[in-house]
Amino acid sequence: MAIESSCDETSASVCRDGKILSNYIANQTVHEQYGGVVPELASRAHMQNIVPVVDLALKQANVSLPEIDAIAYTQAPGLIGSLLVGSQFARSLAIAMDKPLIAVHHMQAHVLANLIGDPQPAFPFLCLTVSGGHTQIVFVKSPSDMEVIGETLDDAAGEAFDKTAKIMGLSYPGGPLIDKYAQSGNPKAFAFAEPQIEGLDFSFSGLKTSVLYFLQKQQKENPDFVTKHLADICASIQHRIVTILLNKLKKAALQTGCTRLCMAGGVSANSGLRKGLKELGAQHGWEVFIPDFEYCTDNAAMIAITGYYKYLAGTFTPLAESASARATW
Ligand code: KG4
Numbered sequence: 506m507a508i509e510s511s512c513d514e515t516s517a518s519v520c521r522d523g524k525i526l527s528n529y530i531a532n533q534t535v536h537e538q539y540g541g542v543v544p545e546l547a548s549r550a551h552m553q554n555i556v557p558v559v560d561l562a563l564k565q566a567n568v569s570l571p572e573i574d575a576i577a578y579t580q581a582p583g584l585i586g587s588l589l590v591g592s593q594f595a596r597s598l599a600i601a602m603d604k605p606l607i608a609v610h611h612m613q614a615h616v617l618a619n620l621i622g623d624p625q626p627a628f629p630f631l632c633l634t635v636s637g638g639h640t641q642i643v644f645v646k647s648p649s650d651m652e653v654i655g656e657t658l659d660d661a662a663g664e665a666f667d668k669t670a671k672i673m674g675l676s677y678p679g680g681p682l683i684d685k686y687a688q689s690g691n692p693k694a695f696a697f698a699e700p701q702i703e704g705l706d707f708s709f710s711g712l713k714t715s716v717l718y719f720l721q722k723q724q725k726e727n728p729d730f731v732t733k734h735l736a737d738i739c740a741s742i743q744h745r746i747v748t749i750l751l752n753k754l755k756k757a758a759l760q761t762g763c764t765r766l767c768m769a770g771g772v773s774a775n776s777g778l779r780k781g782l783k784e785l786g787a788q789h790g791w792e793v794f795i796p797d798f799e800y801c802t803d804n805a806a807m808i809a810i811t812g813y814y815k816y817l818a819g820t821f822t823p824l825a826e827s828a829s830a831r832a833t834w
């Protein structure tokens with residue numbers, strides 16, 4: 506059984522022999538009115554959710570607690586108050602049930618979400634991991650051997666979506682809203698420059714600033730500019746974020762010779778990015794894998810699958826190990 510509580514989703518999942526039997530996710534709506542996740546409110550909501558969520562995940566899987574072989578949980582990185590709720594709950598269960606405990610790195614779990622379902626990528630593969638806190642290109646040699654070969658120097662891709670959405674007055678999280686409005690817009694309507702960053706690293710803070718200045722300038726002449734051109738603005742922002750991400754992934758594939766491409770993290774739910782990755786694969790004859798929608802945003806199934814591989818490898822965690830907001834890879 507696995508527990509995820511690193512940010513604002515409380516989730517529990519049961520996995521048997523590498524197959525996900527349940528993946529229950531409780532979203533926290535309390536943050537919407539604040540334009541971002543409020544850490545203290547997130548911890549409190551996790552406290553309220555954790556018992557019923559674990560209970561529902563066991564029921565959905567038709568598995569009783571004594572049948573569980575091990576308990577996996579997200580140990581890092583994330584909001585410390587949120588992580589502590591899940592980790593303390595997992596530790597308490599492990600002690601009470603006398604079962605092994607398995608600490609999981611949240612970002613490695615996003616990558617291994619690609620090993621849920623069918624077909625699965627063979628090793629090695631490259632994974633573009635794009636979430637609200639991270640943007641990475643990971644070279645994955647095995648479930649326990651992966652290396653970050655490119656990452657953002659400032660904002661994450663999810664932040665680029667959320668912050669530009671906020672500038673337009675859209676609610677949090679703005680990523681799914683930009684995706685929705687972009688569907689009926691012209692991606693070439695407004696040109697936002699692509700940052701020139703060396704190697705495989707990314708930068709998104711310049712895009713946020715150029716969107717801000719562009720809209721301020723337009724709104725001076727036409728106060729209704731955003732409302733009138735919402736679809737075109739969203740499509741243009743999304744187009745730029747997607748091209749920044751995919752150009753670097755393409756570069757990584759050519760540089761490493763590894764042309765099996767996967768995607769993970771909340772932003773991989775973006776329809777433009779999913780379409781763009783498929784087109785990139787088709788253009789070059791490269792294999793492409795994208796996890797099902799429910800395994801892209803934060804979920805405990807990805808913690809369960811990572812826990813499963815750690816269980817097979819006999820990698821268990823001492824009960825004394827604590828959660829950590831930051832984590833070395
Ligand atoms: O992986 P995730 O659920 O949580 C973190 O670990 O950060 O990612 C959340 C991020 C948010 O920034 C959200 O706006 C973004 O994923 N996101 C999207 C879409 N769905 C979620 N961004 C663009 N398009 C989407 N459809």
Ligand code: ZN
Nearest residue numbers: 615636771803
């Ligand atoms: Zn995440």
